[in-house]
Amino acid sequence: MIPHQISLGPLSIHLYGLIIAVSIFLGWLLAKKRASLYKIPQFIFEDPILLAPLILAIIGARLYHVLDYWSYYSTNWTGIIKVENGGLGIFGALLGIFLGFWIIAKIKKINLWSVLDLLAPSLLLGQAFGRIANFINQEGFGPPTSKPWGIFIDSSYRPPQYINATHFHPTFFYEAILDGMFFIILLFLSKRLRIPGQLFGLYLILYTLGRFIVEFWRIDTWMIGEVKVAHVLSMITFLVGIWIFQVRGKKSVD
Numbered sequence: 001m002i003p004h005q006i007s008l009g010p011l012s013i014h015l016y017g018l019i020i021a022v023s024i025f026l027g028w029l030l031a032k033k034r035a036s037l038y039k040i041p042q043f044i045f046e047d048p049i050l051l052a053p054l055i056l057a058i059i060g061a062r063l064y065h066v067l068d069y070w071s072y073y074s075t076n077w078t079g080i081i082k083v084e085n086g087g088l089g090i091f092g093a094l095l096g097i098f099l100g101f102w103i104i105a106k107i108k109k110i111n112l113w114s115v116l117d118l119l120a121p122s123l124l125l126g127q128a129f130g131r132i133a134n135f136i137n138q139e140g141f142g143p144p145t146s147k148p149w150g151i152f153i154d155s156s157y158r159p160p161q162y163i164n165a166t167h168f169h170p171t172f173f174y175e176a177i178l179d180g181m182f183f184i185i186l187l188f189l190s191k192r193l194r195i196p197g198q199l200f201g202l203y204l205i206l207y208t209l210g211r212f213i214v215e216f217w218r219i220d221t222w223m224i225g226e227v228k229v230a231h232v233l234s235m236i237t238f239l240v241g242i243w244i245f246q247v248r249g250k251k252s253v254d
Helices: 015-038 042-046 048-068 077-081 090-108 112-130 132-137 171-189 198-215 229-249
Strands: 005-008 011-014
Touching: 011 015, 015 042, 015 112, 015 132, 042 048, 048 090, 090 112, 090 229, 112 132, 112 171, 112 198, 132 171, 171 198, 198 229
Parallel strands: none
Antiparallel strands: 005 011
């Protein structure tokens, strides 16, 4: 099993956090290289204000996870801040990111839709790469499988009902593959969908479609009764994406 951290003398590097950091950097680097396409000034990428969406994304992602596992965190308050152990919900992160870039657009007087269009491929790239962190922490996998691509899960991470199973569906890799495909699609269409907001709307449509499908294999996600919360949020966000795509499509290029 891949170790969760690497020790370099007194310094310990948590691989989960390292992978998330690299995924953020890749998204930032891609956005910086594509900024001219949306007339976004380069100085924005060196401005400390970019910490706003990052911080809000982490808070939102962690809040989603904590609510998901409230039965545990309600009696283990100190565990809430231990992000290095895993536990970041993408829907909470997306809400934080949107709020953060809304703040940036207001302060810097930049077209919000152009910022979101620039951000869309970067999000998918970061999400695809970031799913490797789930593999490192052995979380977010699916039910047992005998398929050759099934991954070994250590007994300490297996759900009680599957304690005797050894290999499980790597749902995080399924989602990473879909995100990678959607990333290529958005890059291809980024020079064709020139009405601000349409590319971001398409991102919401594609990502939530992929998440909705993969969610059928997830066995560790937040449920209310027999309904998976991620399925409900995916459907809502999917409809929001369609609405944005259609409404923005009726606008002329700014």
